[in-house]
Amino acid sequence: MKFYSTNNPELKVDLKQAVTQGLAPDNGLYMPELIPVLPTAFFETIAQKSFQEIAFEVANSLIGDDIPKSELKRIVEHTIQFDAPLVLIEKDAYALELFHGPTLAFKDFGARFMSQLLGYFAQQQEKEIIILVATSGDTGSAVANGFLGVPGTKVVVLYPSGKVSEIQEKQFTTLGQNVTALEITGTFDDCQRMVKQAFLDTDLTKKYFLTSANSINIARLIPQSFYYFYAYAKLPDHKRPVIFSVPSGNFGNLTGGLLAKRMGLPIHKFIASTNINDVVPQYLLSKTFNPRASRQTISNAMDVGNPSNFVRMLDLFQGDFDLLANEIVGYSFTDEETQKAMREVFSRNKYVMDPHGAVAYLGLKKYLGEHKLEAYGIFAETAHPAKFKEVVDETLKTTVQIPSVLDKFLKHPKKSYALSNKYEDFKNYLNNNF
Numbered sequence: 001m002k003f004y005s006t007n008n009p010e011l012k013v014d015l016k017q018a019v020t021q022g023l024a025p026d027n028g029l030y031m032p033e034l035i036p037v038l039p040t041a042f043f044e045t046i047a048q049k050s051f052q053e054i055a056f057e058v059a060n061s062l063i064g065d066d067i068p069k070s071e072l073k074r075i076v077e078h079t080i081q082f083d084a085p086l087v088l089i090e091k092d093a094y095a096l097e098l099f100h101g102p103t104l105a106f107k108d109f110g111a112r113f114m115s116q117l118l119g120y121f122a123q124q125q126e127k128e129i130i131i132l133v134a135t136s137g138d139t140g141s142a143v144a145n146g147f148l149g150v151p152g153t154k155v156v157v158l159y160p161s162g163k164v165s166e167i168q169e170k171q172f173t174t175l176g177q178n179v180t181a182l183e184i185t186g187t188f189d190d191c192q193r194m195v196k197q198a199f200l201d202t203d204l205t206k207k208y209f210l211t212s213a214n215s216i217n218i219a220r221l222i223p224q225s226f227y228y229f230y231a232y233a234k235l236p237d238h239k240r241p242v243i244f245s246v247p248s249g250n251f252g253n254l255t256g257g258l259l260a261k262r263m264g265l266p267i268h269k270f271i272a273s274t275n276i277n278d279v280v281p282q283y284l285l286s287k288t289f290n291p292r293a294s295r296q297t298i299s300n301a302m303d304v305g306n307p308s309n310f311v312r313m314l315d316l317f318q319g320d321f322d323l324l325a326n327e328i329v330g331y332s333f334t335d336e337e338t339q340k341a342m343r344e345v346f347s348r349n350k351y352v353m354d355p356h357g358a359v360a361y362l363g364l365k366k367y368l369g370e371h372k373l374e375a376y377g378i379f380a381e382t383a384h385p386a387k388f389k390e391v392v393d394e395t396l397k398t399t400v401q402i403p404s405v406l407d408k409f410l411k412h413p414k415k416s417y418a419l420s421n422k423y424e425d426f427k428n429y430l431n432n433n434f
């Protein structure tokens with residue numbers, strides 16, 4: 001499989017280049033040249049297959065020619081080490097719980113798959129791969145945990161001192177092994193600037209094989225299609241239209257769903273559910289894409305003002321607004337509406353939603369309310385409620401149990417190296433320690 005840049009279909013690279021570069025040299029995002037449709041037999045027997053079997057067949061049809069089958073199987077099995085339960089919340093509304101991975105958020109799927117793929121490419125070369133990641137919290141933990149112990153790789157996480165929650169900080173400062181945490185006296189923007197500068201610094205790029213692990217990497221997108229197939233497989237029957245509501249920020253999750261549909265998964269409609277950062281729902285109403293500064297909300301992993309995967313969504317429809325708007329409906333919700341939904345579902349159904357999942361629940365209900373339709377509705381629950389404990393406890397007047405995986409991080413001592421926000425200090429650190 002070749003991958004082309006969304007900025008230039010003539011610019012094509014192989015899987016290794018797409019995954020190690022992340023972003024194309026012309027700043028485009030990589031897309032598969034051809035999206036294979038899975039055979040009818042796959043869908044006829046899907047209900048009997050395990051999550052790992054489904055994921056392998058999907059991955060194999062996309063990139064099976066680029067990696068030996070046994071390796072791809074190992075990579076998929078390492079990625080899918082936890083379930084994604086489909087939980088019936090109320091009539092025809094299912095929560096697809098994507099938060100059972102090590103950092104309790106759906107980003108574990110993408111981070112684990114990418115780290116295994118990079119580990120495979122690292123084995124084929126002499127230089128180890130150094131992954132630089134700037135984080136304001138969640139990405140750092142998913143990436144660091146994904147790469148933990150992967151031979152041939154080292155992860156350096158830069159994070160702003162005092163600006164991430166204690167739980168988040170512990171998730172990447174307690175790991176050790178091949179994970180180093182740099183605590184920067186500065187802001188997230190400083191961390192991002194330092195990482196970007198390192199990629200442009202030929203002293204470093206000659207000496208090291210540097211790569212980023214940002215959310216636009218194609219290796220994070222591919223596994224985000226797996227659980228759409230799995231959720232479909234778990235439905236009681238396949239006689240009704242299926243609606244997926246996805247709580248969205250950078251739209252990587254929803255784009256994974258679009259990919260699944262292109263591969264033949266019969267999804268009737270996607271709901272792009274957002275908080276007040278509603279650039280995409282606005283686009284679907286007005287046909288104009290108007291990126292703007294993000295605004296803070298209680299579903300803060302979706303506080304995105306310029307969604308990076310929007311170009312991929314457009315690309316899947318050849319830039320045709322009508323085709324895109326035919327498959328995706330957009331709704332946005334305020335924090336007040338989100339909290340009200342959390343309270344209602346908690347008191348009515350005894351189910352605790354995190355603020356992100358609650359936005360998706362609202363989107364699903366709104367769509368089903370507007371289209372009197374006998375359908376199976378599925379909303380993605382992207383984080384464990386304990387990850388947003390303060391908001392959840394306060395909204396529901398309850399105490400969310402912290403699962404033992406999070407507890408485990410909290411018990412270990414933090415280990416980080418303090419650095420200033422000067423690029424030279426960061427560069428010296430790399431030169432002296434790697």
Ligand SMILES: *Cc1c(COP(=O)(O)O)cnc(C)c1O
Pocket residue numbers: 105106107138247248249250251252253254301302356382383
């Ligand atoms: C990252 C994230 C989202 C948004 O996903 P995108 O792929 O960026 O749209 C939603 N919920 C949670 C909990 C997240 O961490």
